[in-house]
Amino acid sequence: MVTVDADALSHVLGAVDLRVGIGRRSSLAAGALLPIPTDTITLVYIVAGAVRGHPPLGDGCRLDVDPDSRRLRLDSTEARHDLLVTGDAFLTLGRSPFALEAHDETILMIADIELADVASPLPALLPPFLTVTGFDAVEPAAAALALNMGVIDHTVTPARQGDPVICRLMATTVLLSVIRAWAANGCAPTGWPSLSSDPFLDRVVDAIHEEPGRDWTVERLAGIGAMSRSTFAERFRSAVGRSPADYVTEVRVDAAKRMLDAGRSVSDISRELGYASDEGFSRAFRRRTGQTPSSWRLANRTPVPA
Template identity: 80%
Template structure:
């Protein structure tokens, strides 16, 4: 079994910040197909019945739990394409894919959109994650998954507070699914690593731990134990952006969470290392197209009348 460093796993999971988490319950008669969008992240929980993939899910680690004994069996080269009630499936996009109902099935489908910094999950996770027996491994998260979407949205108006609640529930289920997959032996050797370079991983971890620090290229190079020029080139090649751009991305995502929590713009600006509120607002606007105050207003959840 491949063991995963708990701190490294927590670091990856701590970056997960959903912009959108919209759930819907889908009923499929036997033989019906459910296309999965290839340009977004989709989480599927099998509430009833069974499904299989088109193309087949292929090779991949499977976690099977006997509900009676709660005994866990891990097959790192699992070939079981059939998913049944209680199983969960995460598709990170990239290839056309569809699920076909083998018998009448009820699925909870959640379309997810990650915030910028959390998009690094696409770099460190495989194209799909399957956790069979998710309901036995993570019963609380499975209960959330089963009750996230309306059976028939046309007959039950969505309450004003539902988008925020759904996003929080979707985050919980997503984190539980990734943790179950990783902590129970399905992660590849060396996972999680954004860069596949332990020296650069130190840098990424340091930025997330202290986003407000004065992260010059020289200081980051020191963390990586490399020269300035070598570090800058290796970081860009591994992560796909410059160190400065990555620092800004992490800061802006941290700012969004702070704005959601109701913290003042001036306080956020100081904590994230900006010399002035104006400098913070400019950086935030370049990244999001909105000022911090405008972003807060646009993402504020209305209070039901």
């Protein structure tokens, strides 16, 4: 069984921040198919019944909990290997078309997840999908939250101020608990949670996140990674999927969003993030988001809980 360093796991979980995480309850008749959206992270908790995956869920690493002994085991070969039942949890990153088929009358709690930091390394650290069978036994507190992760039906009960905020916090807790159960009990691959299996590149990524406003030239980043400029640029793009400059900009824009949410002025943000002028910061922000910083703040203002 692969063990994961507790500090490394805590670092990964502590960096996860959701912008959207509102659940919905879905009832399926036996044999019904539920397509799961692509290009988004989807968290599913089986409230009642059972579902199979298309393609089969057995293709991925599974964490199983014996219902009698409560002992953990990996990669069960039992007949229900591809069947998720009441109390199980499932996470997909939406990298390819996928659907769930109800084995019998089934109720699911589903949360569509959007990370607040688009440059977050989390998607690169996880497999296309992961399952935790017996999630309610491994993480009973999080499973209890999952049962009530969705906003109350407004046609039955009027929406309360702050519901989206509370639901996002609940979805965050459940998501982190699913990842922790998967990683801490032997499903994570050797070397996890390294982004690139390259400690030199990981050191560069950490430095960018710690100081997004620093003057990050390729030469300076290559020096942190102990590589030549050309070698670093090629290895970074191959491992992270974008150029160093693009990654720095993404990290800065995500940091700017958090500062705008906190009420910081555009001038303060532009200076802290290393831009020579407010205009330069606004242009970079608009290229990434399609909005000026001020417009983005107005459009994304979070309601204050009652």
